[in-house]
Amino acid sequence: MLGLGILFIGGLSTAFPNPKTYVNRIINIEVASFGLLLVMLVYDETIALLTFIAVTAITTFVLVRVIERREAA
Amino acid sequence: MFVYNLSSEYEAALIITLVCVIIAFWAMVREKEDLHRLILTDLVEIMSLVIIALVATDLAEALILPGLVVGIAELLALSELYIEKENLRKDPENVLHIEVMDSAPGILAVIFVIYGIILSGFTGGAVAGLGLLFYFMCRGSSEKREIIETVSGYAWACWVVAFIVFMALPQYWFFGVIIAGAGIFAKVAAKMSVIGTMNGGDSDV
Numbered sequence: 001m002l003g004l005g006i007l008f009i010g011g012l013s014t015a016f017p018n019p020k021t022y023v024n025r026i027i028n029i030e031v032a033s034f035g036l037l038l039v040m041l042v043y044d045e046t047i048a049l050l051t052f053i054a055v056t057a058i059t060t061f062v063l064v065r066v067i068e069r070r071e072a073a
Numbered sequence: 074m075f076v077y078n079l080s081s082e083y084e085a086a087l088i089i090t091l092v093c094v095i096i097a098f099w100a101m102v103r104e105k106e107d108l109h110r111l112i113l114t115d116l117v118e119i120m121s122l123v124i125i126a127l128v129a130t131d132l133a134e135a136l137i138l139p140g141l142v143v144g145i146a147e148l149l150a151l152s153e154l155y156i157e158k159e160n161l162r163k164d165p166e167n168v169l170h171i172e173v174m175d176s177a178p179g180i181l182a183v184i185f186v187i188y189g190i191i192l193s194g195f196t197g198g199a200v201a202g203l204g205l206l207f208y209f210m211c212r213g214s215s216e217k218r219e220i221i222e223t224v225s226g227y228a229w230a231c232w233v234v235a236f237i238v239f240m241a242l243p244q245y246w247f248f249g250v251i252i253a254g255a256g257i258f259a260k261v262a263a264k265m266s267v268i269g270t271m272n273g274g275d276s277d278v
């Protein structure tokens with residue numbers, strides 16, 4: 001339930017960020033990710049949790065790279 | 074957590090998650106800019122994974138793993154497409170470069186790879202691949218790609234041999250399991266380290 005609450009808040013803040021910048025949106029996605037992690041933790045889905053952490057790290061790398069290119073142009 | 078009455082809780086959780094999904098898709102519809110849409114795709118992916126995770130069985134867990142893999146592949150492809158479309162080929166002048174990226178990569182990569190070898194299998198491959206990815210991202214590489222592809226090919230061959238062992242010689246199942254574990258370990262690690270070489274062959278790092 002706590003996980004779902006955090007998921008809801010994160011989703012809302014990602015959908016409508018206050019200063020609408022890219023980085024702000026990524027940080028808000030991390031909040032929603034934490035909600036998903038808590039849900040997985042409650043239901044004992046260990047491997048999915050670990051893989052999700054790894055994938056989130058790569059995702060952040062990729063998105064930051066695209067944003068760097070975007071800001072440089 | 075202790076196990077409680079799952080059905081009513083499951084229904085409530087499903088309703089909350091569906092509201093989240095509706096919010097995410099609504100934001101995506103209202104968004105005009107492409108890069109924001111790309112980030113929102115990630116959000117939609119998270120919401121979809123929650124729906125699967127709420128089922129709380131081993132089957133659901135097994136379904137989440139390919140979902141994650143497909144999600145990261147899609148994100149990589151879309152980001153490359155976006156860069157091509159907007160003609161952002163010009164290298165940014167202020168690439169993220171901090172002191173840690175000069176000193177840490179070797180040590181961290183070795184630690185990750187050793188831990189991954191101990192874990193073996195899919196998860197171990199992911200861990201070792203993350204170490205290699207970090208190394209390539211910090212050091213930059215262009216000529217190592219052929220080695221990675223070769224390793225990937227041999228890993229695929231190991232995987233196939235292991236399955237032939239399973240089918241033809243079932244009494245050697247343990248041998249097959251070991252070969253399959255090693256094969257998928259090398260496969261996943263190689264594929265993930267290819268991601269690290271995406272930054273191009275910039276040797277200024």
